[in-house]
Amino acid sequence: MSNKKNSIWSFFASVKLALFVLFFLAIASVIGTVIPQNSPPEAYVQEFGANLARFFQILDIPDMYNSWWFTSLLVMLALNLTICTLERLPNVWRLVVQNNLETDLERLAKMRPSKEILTAISPEEAASRARTSLAENGWKAKEAVRDNDILLFAQKRPWSRLGVYAVHTSILVIFGGAMIGSHFGYKGSVMIPETRSADTIFSFNNEEPIKLGFEVLCKRFTLTHYANGAPKEFRSDLVILENGKEMLAKSIVVNDPLSYKGHTFYQSSYQSYKKFLVSLTDNQSKENELFLVEPGKEIKWPVADVTFGIINRDMTETPYLYKYKIWFKDSSGVAEPFWVTDGDTISVSRGGKDYTFALKEFFATGLQVTKDPGVWYVYIGCTLMLLGLMVAFFLSHQRIWIHIRKKDAGTSLLISGNTNKNRLAFEKNFDAVNRSLEDKIQAAPETA
DSSP states (O other): OHHHHHHHHHHHTOHHHHHHHHHHHHHHHHHHHHSOSSOOHHHHHHHHOHHHHHHHHHTTGGGGGGSHHHHHHHHHHHHHHHHHHHHHHHHHHHHHHSOGGGSOHHHHTTSSSEEEEEESSOHHHHHHHHHHHHHHTTOOEEEEEETTEEEEEEEEOGGGGGHHHHHHHHHHHHHHHHHHHHHHOEEEEEEEETTOEEEEEEETTTOOEEEEEEEEEEEEEEEEEOTTSOEEEEEEEEEEEETTEEEEEEEEBTTBOEEETTEEEEEEEEEEEEEEEEEEEETTTOOEEEEEEOTTOOEEETTTTEEEEEEEEEEOSSTTOEEEEEEEEOTTOOBOOEEEETTOEEEEEETTEEEEEEEEEEEEEEEEEEEOTTHHHHHHHHHHHHHHHHHHHHOOOEEEEEEEEEETTEEEEEEEEEESSOHHHHHHHHHHHHHHHHHHHHHSOOOO
């Protein structure tokens, strides 16, 4: 049983397993990019044929990133990273926290680089000079007496050995965030006409309704065009309502969404109803009303005894911007038409009364809605990965020992060091300490 456990542990701790899983994840990612995801079944039949489409369905290729085998690969990679970390981290941690002043003195002479300096000054004075040289080069020394000798030790960035394990942890955090988002999040869409609100969206996967728990009101939608007629920008003025109370308001455009309670609302599309929103205000009584008007139909406003309608349209000097001819009559009996440009507001005077008339084309805004409760875990994991990679690739654990001992001819200073990577940079730091120490030893007065 013990051998069986050891073999299973060794299997999941294997570097070969990591390479195998990464290889197939890479292939799967290419397949998921080439083959459209979550399309209707008939789309795969039309593009790839009935037999290949059936094979895709068996392997869950149309929804590959949620398939059992893709999830299994991710679980295997997570297990591999976890077990590799558990197996190797204890030894690395001992290197980080170990007492280097207990290092075997015989090992110091075998280290590379190493250098010996002989001087006539006392061991105590040599130790003082060595501490100063280390401090001037950014090394904080510790000291111990070993077999009547003096041992100094200094190190930089011992925690840099943990960089690779920070990367391992970051991958696991990202996986965890992705799983949380996949199981507890959703994506959907909704079309909201201007001046209307919605509290339900429809899932991308199965078009089932999903309650938001609040309302989204589209106060206004604005569409602008390029000179060639292509849509230039569509902007929605949105308001979040809870129990009839306005909680948040924002104008959104493509790539500038609104976020509220874990939901993100993206501007994605629009729909024109070939109708018009007309706002009419009686400036004397301050009465105001909003009308949804179809061209060619008469609209009556009994409050102010007003009748109006849209009877014609014409292009303005701006391409794809229209002006509309309005027939307007009030209690004075005077009926004179006027023109108003889409999106504009004008003043109308009839029989001593003044009105404010505003007109714009009636649209519905198309919103894509996502809720991903795992997204912050993914952000944290990505940040941790960047930090871990920087530490793993650009920082190293550097150590220097100075063994000072009394000899018949004076004092010997054996300077030794090592690093776990980036040896060239360490040797420059090591040489700087050596030169500084040699200068201080040569400048020191001889003592008996």
